[in-house]
Amino acid sequence: ASGGLVTAGALAAEAARMDKDDLKARLGDPNVVILDVRSHTDWFFSGDRVRGALRENYRDFEGWYAKYPKDKTIVLYCA
Numbered sequence: 001a002s003g004g005l006v007t008a009g010a011l012a013a014e015a016a017r018m019d020k021d022d023l024k025a026r027l028g029d030p031n032v033v034i035l036d037v038r039s040h041t042d043w044f045f046s047g048d049r050v051r052g053a054l055r056e057n058y059r060d061f062e063g064w065y066a067k068y069p070k071d072k073t074i075v076l077y078c079a
Contacts, residue, residue: 018075027051032073042078050077 018026026032027050034050036043037058056064058078068074 015076023050023075023077026073029073031071032075033068034075034077035068036078037076038078053077 023034027034034053035056036050036053037056038046039058043055
């Protein structure tokens with residue numbers, strides 16, 4: 001990233017993975033922000049939701065990523 005702009009590709013390359021058991025253990029933790037970035041169709045037709053997750057459009061990453069605190073664990077899920 002240059003000039004303060006971070007791209008989705010750069011973040012993905014640096015991102016650690018969290019398995020579902022780790023995520024379940026951290027539900028409700030105020031230091032964890034969970035973002036559901038599935039496509040609208042996948043989200044709408046799936047009956048599965050993570051409690052407390054916020055919805056964001058994966059196609060608009062540049063428009064929303066900066067609004068989340070950098071001092072928290074940000075979990076994005078798409079499946």
